Amino acid sequence: MNSSHALNFNIKPGGKLRGSLRVPGDKSISHRSIMFGSLAEGITQVTGFLEGDDALATLNSFRQMGVKIEGPDNGRVTIHGVGMQGLTAPKEPLDVGNSGTSMRLLCGLLAGQGFEVTLVGDSSLSDRPMRRVTAPLKEMGANIETTEAGTAPLVIHPVDHLQGIDYLMPVASAQVKSCLLLAGLYAKGQTSTTEPAPTRDHTERMMSGFGYNIKREGSKATLSGNGRFAACNLDIPADISSAAFFLVGATIAKGSDLILEHVGINPTRIGVINILREMGADIEVLNKRDAGGEPVADLHVRSSKLKGIKIPADQVPLAIDEFPAIFIAAACAEGETILTGAEELRVKESDRIQVMADGLIALGIDAKPTPDGMIIQGGQIQGGTVDSHGDHRIAMSFAMAALRASGVVTVTDCANVNTSFPGFVPLAAGVGLDISSTS
Numbered sequence: 226m227n228s229s230h231a232l233n234f235n236i237k238p239g240g241k242l243r244g245s246l247r248v249p250g251d252k253s254i255s256h257r258s259i260m261f262g263s264l265a266e267g268i269t270q271v272t273g274f275l276e277g278d279d280a281l282a283t284l285n286s287f288r289q290m291g292v293k294i295e296g297p298d299n300g301r302v303t304i305h306g307v308g309m310q311g312l313t314a315p316k317e318p319l320d321v322g323n324s325g326t327s328m329r330l331l332c333g334l335l336a337g338q339g340f341e342v343t344l345v346g347d348s349s350l351s352d353r354p355m356r357r358v359t360a361p362l363k364e365m366g367a368n369i370e371t372t373e374a375g376t377a378p379l380v381i382h383p384v385d386h387l388q389g390i391d392y393l394m395p396v397a398s399a400q401v402k403s404c405l406l407l408a409g410l411y412a413k414g415q416t417s418t419t420e421p422a423p424t425r426d427h428t429e430r431m432m433s434g435f436g437y438n439i440k441r442e443g444s445k446a447t448l449s450g451n452g453r454f455a456a457c458n459l460d461i462p463a464d465i466s467s468a469a470f471f472l473v474g475a476t477i478a479k480g481s482d483l484i485l486e487h488v489g490i491n492p493t494r495i496g497v498i499n500i501l502r503e504m505g506a507d508i509e510v511l512n513k514r515d516a517g518g519e520p521v522a523d524l525h526v527r528s529s530k531l532k533g534i535k536i537p538a539d540q541v542p543l544a545i546d547e548f549p550a551i552f553i554a555a556a557c558a559e560g561e562t563i564l565t566g567a568e569e570l571r572v573k574e575s576d577r578i579q580v581m582a583d584g585l586i587a588l589g590i591d592a593k594p595t596p597d598g599m600i601i602q603g604g605q606i607q608g609g610t611v612d613s614h615g616d617h618r619i620a621m622s623f624a625m626a627a628l629r630a631s632g633v634v635t636v637t638d639c640a641n642v643n644t645s646f647p648g649f650v651p652l653a654a655g656v657g658l659d660i661s662s663t664s
């Protein structure tokens with residue numbers, strides 16, 4: 226699961242993206258389907274599950290805690306729920322690899338169990354901040370050890386009980402919100418989270434879907450402990466975060482015309498569509514429908530000219546995972562694009578501000594990193610070599626940049642693309658990207 230420096234992408238310049246495709250299932254929803262399915266009473270059937278390393282890390286963690294899970298088989302997973310009190314102590318530490326979502330959400334869910342458990346991750350995850358979850362969990366009475374730097378491994382010790390809190394979140398983070406709501410399931414009294422800006426709400430939606438009483442008033446979500454989940458069936462939409470590479474690729478490559486099928490368009494995730502449209506992208510949202518409590522649609526994207534913009538502050542949390550792709554769009558736009566208020570990008574799978582700026586500069590683009598964003602002047606992308614630093618989204622973004630490059634683009638350290646997008650290379654090649662991988 227650890228990143229191997231060996232896998233490189235080689236992408237020939239030019240080409241266009243045409244046809245239709247369905248990208249793999251939503252990562253955030255896939256994680257949560259395993260968590261709630263495991264805690265439910267009864268059997269939960271999941272379709273469209275993301276068979277990437279991150280979601281599989283969550284699946285394997287629950288297997289290690291005694292949950293019988295069949296699959297995944299072509300996106301089908303059957304979870305034999307054990308009920309709220311049915312998890313058992315794993316024999317070994319739970320290794321969640323590169324997955325921040327697994328670590329932060331599990332940390333909350335496990336804080337109130339009656340057993341000790343250790344969470345470990347790969348080198349990237351072991352550098353990422355965990356105090357944002359362990360500090361409020363401590364306020365609830367949890368006993369969790371971190372390193373001195375506030376990072377993993379996390380050792381979660383059993384406690385007598387957790388107490389609900391009313392938590393004003395200092396960062397707009399769905400992982401922090403979800404962590405505390407999951408801990409709240411095992412706490413006495415009420416647990417509330419109030420977020421400073423809207424973040425993805427899959428946890429709240431799925432809790433309701435599994436029949437749990439969760440109240441939402443504006444930016445505040447509240448639940449009481451001691452409830453139950455009833456098993457249900459879930460159809461997981463395609464991940465808009467994976468679709469984003471194709472939205473950008475088809476927009477920047479002349480002559481492109483692409484349909485992305487069954488994409489999740491939850492309003493807390495569509496910042497990328499809003500931002501690209503403001504830059505001049507031609508994206509149509511077709512056949513809007515509902516898939517198990519989540520809105521989905523087919524996205525039709527055709528190439529178009531882009532202009533630089535000042536990215537609206539309110540769109541930042543709604544597009545937080547899509548900035549690597551949006552930066553490529555900005556590099557192809559006429560004029561200047563300015564992003565501010567996105568300091569969270571520095572603590573993702575890599576420092577996405579620095580690593581993207583380095584990569585853009587390596588390809589001849591004038592990109593200036595700032596503490597909380599970037600200033601990019603649109604220009605001609607050159608061929609060259611870019612180090613993705615083992616960050617899946619950076620690797621896929623620079624693969625798309627080649628569509629507008631003047632020479633071959635090589636992206637190194639790409640193995641972690643499998644964390645969120647298994648099959649990226651053949652799928653992208655199938656719609657027209659001239660990509661191959663070498664190890």
Ligand code: S3P
Nearest residue numbers: 253326397398399400401545546
């Ligand atoms: C996620 C929340 C986001 C996002 C991550 C998935 C989730 O992280 O970047 O890829 O599933 O809750 P933050 O909550 O840290 O912003």
